[in-house]
Amino acid sequence: MIVLEDLVRDRGSRYAASVGEVRTRAEIDAFLAALRTRRKFSKATHHSWAAVLSEGGPLKGDDGEAGAGAVILKMLEREEVADRIVVVTRWYGGVHLGGDRFAHVVTCTRAALAALREA
Structure with missing residues (x-):
């Protein structure tokens, strides 16, 4: 599991991205459960x-x-990335970001895919 913390900050919200190998739905569930066991990530909003x-x-x-x-x-389909999960985590800061939140998801996903290529 590769975890990239504090990638984006905007109006109080904070974003991180995680990426790892998965081959089944059970492995996806296990990946998400493992991420949520991290103290900081257990308190995330999304x-x-x-x-x-x-x-x-x-x-x-x-x-x-x-x-x-x-x-x-x-983005995963465009890059033809198979058997990998990308998780974008958000800690909500109290202000609605509107469409900007999608730009932040894209930024975090790009960072996760770049980290995957470098690994």
Whole structure:
């Protein structure tokens, strides 16, 4: 699991990204559970994620951040990244960000994909 903390700060909200290998829905659930065991991440407001499984196809979850999973999934499909999960974590800062939140999801996903290429 690669975890990139404090990638974006905007009006009190903070963002991080995590990426790792998954091959099944059970491994996705285990990855998310492991991320949530980290003290800091257990207090996050949203863990939006997506993965494209070789055997199982595309999966995504918004975790209350409507549309965020679809943004991550589109980027994974465009880059043809299979059997990896990208999770964008947000700690809500009390101010609605509107469409800017999607730009932050894109920024975090790009950073996660870059870290994956470097690993």
